[in-house]
Amino acid sequence: MWKSFLNLWLKFPCPLCHRTSEDVVCLYCQKKLGSCQLIKQNGFCAGDLPVFVWGRYEGELKRAIAALKYNNQPEIGVLLGKWLAKSWQEQNVVSRNEKLTVVPIPLHRTRLQRRGFNQASSIAKGFCHETGDVLEPNVLIREKATEAMFSLNPAQRKKNLQNSFTVSENWQKLSKFTSILLLDDIYTTGTTLKEAARVLRQQNIHILGSVVIATSSRSEI
Numbered sequence: 093m094w095k096s097f098l099n100l101w102l103k104f105p106c107p108l109c110h111r112t113s114e115d116v117v118c119l120y121c122q123k124k125l126g127s128c129q130l131i132k133q134n135g136f137c138a139g140d141l142p143v144f145v146w147g148r149y150e151g152e153l154k155r156a157i158a159a160l161k162y163n164n165q166p167e168i169g170v171l172l173g174k175w176l177a178k179s180w181q182e183q184n185v186v187s188r189n190e191k192l193t194v195v196p197i198p199l200h201r202t203r204l205q206r207r208g209f210n211q212a213s214s215i216a217k218g219f220c221h222e223t224g225d226v227l228e229p230n231v232l233i234r235e236k237a238t239e240a241m242f243s244l245n246p247a248q249r250k251k252n253l254q255n256s257f258t259v260s261e262n263w264q265k266l267s268k269f270t271s272i273l274l275l276d277d278i279y280t281t282g283t284t285l286k287e288a289a290r291v292l293r294q295q296n297i298h299i300l301g302s303v304v305i306a307t308s309s310r311s312e313i
């Protein structure tokens with residue numbers, strides 16, 4: 093009786109379809125999101141950095157990422173991060189004994205202030221909750237307020253991102269006894285991940301790879 097009374101209070105409208113839901117998104121939308129999951133990895137990479145991708149950037153997954161970013165729904169990111177981790181672990185992408193340091197790609201401070209949170213950090217929170225790895229959201233700093241990337245060609249993307257990241261001073265002092273896993277929401281050409289990896293490697297920091305929620309790319313290496 094008490095439990096069913098509580099359940100009444102714990103139901104919310106699903107942010108994707110507005111049906112009542114006891115979870116972050118309703119079971120119906122979870123199923124639709126599940127259909128966006130990639131069955132097989134297509135060898136995505138950013139330079140020499142392997143990129144593990146959870147799903148295709150289309151349909152329900154595209155809507156969920158838009159809701160996460162623009163409708164103030166960080167909980168969707170946490171949920172997607174848990175799914176990303178499960179899939180990453182199931183596919184035994186890396187064998188490891190050490191805890192990894194998960195570094196989300198940061199937003200520039202003006203965009204962070206406007207949005208109130210970094211969607212990649214929300215995803216990383218869910219990811220680390222599942223894997224037990226260590227979330228470090230402040231390793232990278234985004235120095236440049238870069239233009240939106242979707243309208244740019246690969247050469248313009250590269251130029252847009254040049255020198256856009258630095259490594260925080262605290263992290264430079266902490267030694268490099270850990271391996272880093274970069275995490276982002278969307279993978280298109282890999283330019284962002286490549287640039288982030290470049291500045292980390294300049295500090296002799298080891299990067300194991302990267303994980304992202306979605307890609308619009310179908311290319312194989």
Ligand SMILES: [Zn+2]
Nearest residue numbers: 106109118121
């Ligand atoms: Zn729903």
